[in-house]
Amino acid sequence: MEYPKASEVKRPISENDRNIRRISMWKYIANRLAMVLIVIAGVTLVSFFAMYLAPGDPAELIALERYGQDLDKSQIESVREAEGLDAPVYFQYFIWLDHLLHLDLGRSIITSDDVLEEILLKLPATIELTVAGLLISLLIALPIGVLSAFQKNILLDNCCAFFSLIGISIPNFWLGILLIWLFSLTLHIFPSYGYGSLSHLTLPALTLGISMSSITARLTRASLMEVMEKEYILAARARGFDEYTVVLRHALKNALLPVVTFAGMQLGYLLGGAVIVETIFSWPGIGKLLVDSIFARDFSMVQGCVLFIAVLFSLSSLAVDILYAVLDPRIRYDMYD
Amino acid sequence: MTCMTENIKMTEKSSMNEKRLSLWEFGKNRLALFGILFIAILCFLALFAPYISPNDPFAQKLDKRLLGPCHEYPLGTDEFGRCIFSRVIYGTRISLGIGILVVAATSIAGTSLGLLSGYKGGLFDEILMRGVDVMLAFPNIILALMIAGLLGPGFLSVVLSLSLTQWPVYARLVRGQVLSLKKRDFVEAARALRPSNFYIMRKHILPNCMEPVIVLGTLEIAHVIIFASALSFLGLGIQPPTPEWGSMLKSGIPYLRTYPHLCFVPGLMIMLTVFALNFAADGLRASLGQYAKQEVLDR
């Protein structure tokens, strides 16, 4: 521990100091932004070169898709030239990157649709699903987490813990099938597939939400219990505040901070989970587009989808980090100190 | 002098007590015990599948399609008249096999990279950590999905795609551990004797990173099993007729209304396995973490 100097103690704070502090907040954001840009650059590298994992000559593969089984060499060569595949690999990457910077993700090998247009067309459905899933997960998780943190009844607490463990252990494709079986095939309440109305949204959103809620509930509980053990909670009690004030004013904000950061990570899980959930429920989102494109061996579409999801995820976690910095005064200055 | 030896004896005794207690804690946690027992049973099933399964998992008997549980077929038959029980038992081989293979590969690779990166620091650390960030920017299963899709279905492509995408978790964890260990006095003290860097890493740093890596590894087996069966479920992993839980689940969907047991059996198996692994990891965490916990009175 560093001891404060006597001279430091009596030093009045000047306006100058404040400016330094405020700049450091922006510095923090700038830092995070730079980091995200580096990550996105890396993401483009990975998604470009992953394509080379596919066995065989890419030109031949594209030609196969385009002209059918019986190819002659000239057809392959013409594809190679047309797609720029005769250039060195790194050169191809930079050309691809250049297109990317102009928001051009290329065209589908199969349907010749514009990849970005296709993705943007499917985006609303995915966002609808993810947001609904996030809301459901928070609606389930926060009450359970808070209640079980203060639960004196060991049996009830254990029940909460047990169900949250089940929730963590249940893969979402299996949960989706269970929900279809229960609500659609047995009880006939909700449709098992399709898109358009709230009742169509219910089962997929529930599937996503439930599988996420258990982790959030655990985190909320653990974080709240950890905070309640903190010395400043004891100090608040020592000031004679009632339990209500102690929890609401002193514990909850601190305890929810990690939950907020987790929401950013959760968005990634939701996007990833959406791939499977969309496939099960035939939900016309990016996830289903991705899986369909993989089966169709539509490489440019696959590349576009993966890149888009990764960039979306990176940007959303950046947003969460900034939100976190606004909520928690300690974070802002950490990088500066 | 006597009081010194007495004190030493006392500390020895108390540390013995701690060890005993931590095992006891582990036993007290019944769910963890259940988890370990269940995993042991699974391993047994996987090893002795040919001797345990009552029927050939591949044998199709079209006259015995979609049977319920009966004497010959303990869990009934599927749409091709194959014994579900036998197929589930053979399925443990694949799921556990993938889980263990991937976790072994990724934990070794990730731990060594994290160790190097945390210990060496500098440019290597910077590049590796940005690499980890990039890998973790692909949410959840997306990257594995793409790689498996490009490589084409099959056991190897599942193992490869999951190995390529799961190592960063270990690297990040171990690096964090190393960074905090590096500042600790005992490492500083060991350094003062100027042994080789490799020696310090192996003798002083690695053993202290092992506990969280073991816990993470147990959890990761569960994750990998979920991911592998998800890939198979989507049709990108193990292909039928090979008995795999995810692909069994998928092929059962058309019969969900009339013969739900086709889906329920493999689905429950996946869930129970993951459940057991999670409990085991929880128990491990609690019993390994015992040393860290200390009742401090004067605080």
Added chain:
Amino acid sequence: MSISFLSTQLLSVENLNVSFKTSKGLVKANENISFEIKEGEIFGLIGETGCGKTTLGKALLRLLSNNARIEGRIVYRGKNILSLSEKEMRSLRGKEIGIMLQDSSICFNPVLSVGSQIAEIYRYHEGMKKKDAEKKASEMLELVGIDSSRKSEYPHQFSGGMLQRVMMVVALALKPRLLIADEPTKGLDPDIKLQILEIIAKLVKKENSSMLLITHDLDVSTKLTDRTAVMYAGEIVEIGKTATVISDPKHPYTFALLHSLPEKGLMNVSGQSPSLIFPPSGCRYHPRCSNQLVDCSKIHPTLLEHVDDHFARCLFSEKNSKNVKREPHLIPDTPSPGCAEVGIRHC
């Protein structure tokens, strides 16, 4: 000064036992603790780390964790604290008895500004409007020498000494009759230590409050307190007026502590501090004691009065001093004259 003769009992602790159930066994943090604090008195509690003095401080306000068991009586102005309801207890905390917990750097909510944490006390307890409360908070900060413009800053932006002073403001905000100060100078530079002590003593004297000063720093205790109790392994081993305890220690542990001070030769107290789960047999200090007798490992000595109002728990002293009154220490009701005027003698 005239108060001292009229001084009445503010808080008395009678046969207090505090124990914790842990996985390793029952930790007996406090055993048979009895003492009293008079109005306007500064009472020192010294002892090494882990001897249970912080536990005692928290027990007085019932701030211990759920696994703690408290037995005995803690009487504050005629009310037994241990039998009060939680609601009555809350009206006592902060208003009647303030506490400065150890390590001020972790005692403030990191996401609330320092000013708002002071203001909320006034808003909660005195129903002040937000503006008034904040004004009051600024005044209080100025009182301990902190520029009020810093009230919108967060705890991590303050230095250790400043936080300590804010802590003081918080503890004294509602003008409690008794202040429990747990290691108020821990981890501070010597020059700041003095500053802090001066301010505390000034504020406490100004309100004519009493104070329980918990410290391991003998220096601090001698400079500030009227009476002192020395704690060892969960027990009070010596208790009396600070001046007499310092000049004529009756317990070898006190003696050893005194001689560990720099000006007295910096001799360390040899050996390890004992376990509170399995305390040594007989006299708890005997494994480390240089005046050990044969009986020391067998007989657990009682707290006996050696001189007027000076009690010690030691067989050796019992044998060597002739005028030991063979009466166990309970609650001496004779007022000790002249406590308040001692004040900060050497500051």
